[in-house]
Amino acid sequence: MPSTALSSQKTTSQIVKEQIVGKFGVIIGLIFLFAVFGFLSPAFRTWGNVTNILIQSGTNAVIAAGMTFVIIAGGTDLSVGSTVALSSVIGADIMIKTGNVGLGIIVSLFFGLVCGAFNGVLIAYIGLPPFIVTLSTMWLYRGIAYVLTAGQAIVNLPEANMKLALGRFLGLPAIVWLMLFVYVICYIVLAKLTIGRKIYATGDNNESARLSGINVKGIKTLVFVISGFLAALGGVILMSRLNSGQPVAGQSFEMSAIAAAVIGGTSMTKGGVGGISGTLIGALFISTLLNGLVILNVSSFWQQVFMGVVVLCAVALDIYRKQLSK
Amino acid sequence: MSKQISKPLLEIRNVSKYYPGVKALDDVSLDIEAGEVMALLGENGAGKSTLMKVLSGAIARDGGDVYIDGKSLPVNNTPLTARGYGVAIIYQELSLLSQLSVAENIYLTQEPTVAGKFIDYKKLHAQAKGQLAKLEASHIDTHLKVEELALPEQQMVEIAKALAVDCRVIIMDVRDITDGKQIKGASFKLYSHEVLGFGGLIGSKRTELARMLFGADKLQDGKIYVSGKPVASGAPAQAIRNKIGYLSENRKEEGLNLGMSLKENTVLIDMGAVSKMGYINFGKISQIFEDYKKSINIKGFADAMVSSLSGGNQQKVAIAKWLHAGCDVLIFDEPTRGIDVAAKAEIYTLIRRFADQEGKAAIVISSDVAELVDVCDRVLVMSRGEIVEEIQPDDISQDRLLKSIVRKGGQVKHA
Numbered sequence: 001m002p003s004t005a006l007s008s009q010k011t012t013s014q015i016v017k018e019q020i021v022g023k024f025g026v027i028i029g030l031i032f033l034f035a036v037f038g039f040l041s042p043a044f045r046t047w048g049n050v051t052n053i054l055i056q057s058g059t060n061a062v063i064a065a066g067m068t069f070v071i072i073a074g075g076t077d078l079s080v081g082s083t084v085a086l087s088s089v090i091g092a093d094i095m096i097k098t099g100n101v102g103l104g105i106i107v108s109l110f111f112g113l114v115c116g117a118f119n120g121v122l123i124a125y126i127g128l129p130p131f132i133v134t135l136s137t138m139w140l141y142r143g144i145a146y147v148l149t150a151g152q153a154i155v156n157l158p159e160a161n162m163k164l165a166l167g168r169f170l171g172l173p174a175i176v177w178l179m180l181f182v183y184v185i186c187y188i189v190l191a192k193l194t195i196g197r198k199i200y201a202t203g204d205n206n207e208s209a210r211l212s213g214i215n216v217k218g219i220k221t222l223v224f225v226i227s228g229f230l231a232a233l234g235g236v237i238l239m240s241r242l243n244s245g246q247p248v249a250g251q252s253f254e255m256s257a258i259a260a261a262v263i264g265g266t267s268m269t270k271g272g273v274g275g276i277s278g279t280l281i282g283a284l285f286i287s288t289l290l291n292g293l294v295i296l297n298v299s300s301f302w303q304q305v306f307m308g309v310v311v312l313c314a315v316a317l318d319i320y321r322k323q324l325s326k
Numbered sequence: 327m328s329k330q331i332s333k334p335l336l337e338i339r340n341v342s343k344y345y346p347g348v349k350a351l352d353d354v355s356l357d358i359e360a361g362e363v364m365a366l367l368g369e370n371g372a373g374k375s376t377l378m379k380v381l382s383g384a385i386a387r388d389g390g391d392v393y394i395d396g397k398s399l400p401v402n403n404t405p406l407t408a409r410g411y412g413v414a415i416i417y418q419e420l421s422l423l424s425q426l427s428v429a430e431n432i433y434l435t436q437e438p439t440v441a442g443k444f445i446d447y448k449k450l451h452a453q454a455k456g457q458l459a460k461l462e463a464s465h466i467d468t469h470l471k472v473e474e475l476a477l478p479e480q481q482m483v484e485i486a487k488a489l490a491v492d493c494r495v496i497i498m499d500v501r502d503i504t505d506g507k508q509i510k511g512a513s514f515k516l517y518s519h520e521v522l523g524f525g526g527l528i529g530s531k532r533t534e535l536a537r538m539l540f541g542a543d544k545l546q547d548g549k550i551y552v553s554g555k556p557v558a559s560g561a562p563a564q565a566i567r568n569k570i571g572y573l574s575e576n577r578k579e580e581g582l583n584l585g586m587s588l589k590e591n592t593v594l595i596d597m598g599a600v601s602k603m604g605y606i607n608f609g610k611i612s613q614i615f616e617d618y619k620k621s622i623n624i625k626g627f628a629d630a631m632v633s634s635l636s637g638g639n640q641q642k643v644a645i646a647k648w649l650h651a652g653c654d655v656l657i658f659d660e661p662t663r664g665i666d667v668a669a670k671a672e673i674y675t676l677i678r679r680f681a682d683q684e685g686k687a688a689i690v691i692s693s694d695v696a697e698l699v700d701v702c703d704r705v706l707v708m709s710r711g712e713i714v715e716e717i718q719p720d721d722i723s724q725d726r727l728l729k730s731i732v733r734k735g736g737q738v739k740h741a
Binding site: 192193194195197198200201204205207208209210211212213214215270272273 | 540542562563565566572574579580581582583584585586590594595597598601604605606647651
């Protein structure tokens with residue numbers, strides 16, 4: 001017989017289980033990973049290597065932050081890797097021509113916005129599916145980057161360009177500070193601002209959000225603009241580390257970014273689920289895994305196998321989580 | 327109708343089906359004799375479709391027995407097993423696959439084969455042609471994709487498909503066929519303090535009218551005045567600025583964000599009230615929710631997901647959401663659909679209480695005549711996109727309403 005209203009409320013043990021599977025699962029996984037690699041390799045457990053892991057996760061973490069906005073709003077952005085390439089070759093070109101690194105970075109970020117806005121308008125206002133639009137612009141942006149550079153890397157950038165990659169502040173690399181700054185801002189936007197609630201609402205149920213007076217087209221465009229901007233910022237970090245602008249840069253970055261978000265508990269199967277802090281852990285998880293495997297001399301072929309298994313596990317967890325919440 | 331002593335062809339014994347908070351079927355029993363045509367009538371939400379779905383295997387029953395020709399239909403009945411027992415169902419909302427041909431649809435999963443594996447298309451089309459000919463529909467080309475057919479032809483194919491099985495019992499879910507034409511020159515006034523009802527059959531386009539007023543769908547023509555002034559319309563956000571709100575008839579699909587918490591849903595429309603410069607004051611959200619929880623008796627925790635609530639409590643959250651939006655005009659579309667009796671009464675009180683406030687008024691769209699009588703001051707009856715009758719306060723009764731709805735609805739109805 002049905003059912004007082006409270007009968008379907010969750011029990012405490014269910015909630016605890018959900019929390020473990022959800023938020024804390026990936027943290028536990030990360031700690032476990034550190035313990036295993038630290039046990040197996042003295043080289044892994046040095047402070048120098050830990051900062052290395054943080055630096056290595058920088059670009060992916062920043063791109064994945066933008067990806068998280070898109071996925072929470074119910075979409076996906078396959079064009080971020082190509083946005084990295086296009087925005088950084090344009091930025092590098094400006095740096096060479098003007099000698100002004102700051103201007104180059106600003107132009108680079110601006111083109112990230114443009115790439116994102118183009119995706120967003122096609123998806124939100126023309127109504128094309130995100131997967132198809134960003135699959136197309138993945139080729140489009142990369143193609144433009146190749147055409148502009150004739151396939152050549154833009155090298156010999158002004159020395160100031162490397163400040164970001166080499167700089168340190170309070171004992172931590174500048175890239176790490178930048179990454180943390182991005183995550184704090186993204187956290188505030190998603191968790192504390194009304195716009196964040198609108199993004200979740202749009203991803204959770206587009207029609208209900210629209211009938212609640214939310215400008216869902218605007219929200220959808222916005223998340224792609226954010227994704228494009230942060231992809232370009234990831235490109236700026238990469239450009240500084242490589243001290244060049246490369247049209248081949250960012251290949252398959254979209255996959256690492258999606259993987260970081262998914263490992264962190266953002267759901268690819270249902271919008272409106274997930275959060276930015278999980279993505280940061282997810283990005284750290286990926287670079288810890290790859291770093292540890294490299295230190296243990298595991299071949300790069302096996303690294304890919306491990307990555308695949310990790311992402312599969314994350315997706316399985318996502319499904320399991322959904323069943324729990326039913 | 328043959329009245330013999332023989333066993334009925336179809337026996338339904340004490341069948342029950344429960345959904346959280348609702349008894350969809352409560353101990354239903356009925357017999358159908360061979361050769362009999364039986365009509366099942368009832369209001370929206372009366373449980374007709376649920377019963378038919380139990381028979382056809384689309385949903386599982388929670389109790390009771392079903393016998394066909396004396397053979398018991400298993401509880402975990404699926405569409406495939408039901409077909410084995412000779413039950414075929416024809417859905418009004420078509421169940422055809424639009425990209426397959428007419429013939430492929432009619433014989434889906436039972437295509438004639440060569441060597442047991444390869445589809446014998448020649449035979450398939452010949453059989454399909456024969457099947458359509460029996461229905462005097464041999465003009466339909468069996469090679470065409472279903473999406474290339476007009477709606478009536480698609481319905482013929484649907485029927486042919488049902489009859490292609492060797493079936494004993496055919497269920498036809500005949501609902502009103504909507505004809506695509508929209509609202510025709512509807513004009514009405516809504517006064518302060520008033521609860522105005524909209525009655526009519528399904529397909530009378532009451533919801534379509536409401537959605538246009540609210541801007542959920544495009545207003546094709548016409549004007550909306552609030553307090554004597556024409557207002558811009560075109561989008562829900564605009565309507566909300568004009569202080570017009572719309573409680574959707576589909577709370578799960580359109581009314582609520584099921585994956586978000588009760589308190590988040592409650593303030594979703596007017597987040598300006600709980601934020602400063604876009605920065606949310608979560609304490610205030612909790613406080614607002616607790617106020618509504620008390621005043622409209624919501625059973626649920628502020629941080630629980632809406633999906634974990636019963637239908638009645640979900641609907642109360644949806645109503646709280648619109649009460650918080652601060653609208654002057656609220657349109658309640660089927661406000662008590664699928665809700666238990668106690669919650670229904672509470673929702674009537676809420677609607678009344680809302681309209682009693684200074685400068686506020688409510689519109690109630692309902693297919694439940696008793697509901698319109700209970701809660702409305704005045705009722706407009708619609709039929710096929712037109713307002714056909716206005717029933718004044720001193721004239722409202724179930725009898726009067728039902729007559730108007732059926733008569734006016736029937737006059738222009740062809741289906």
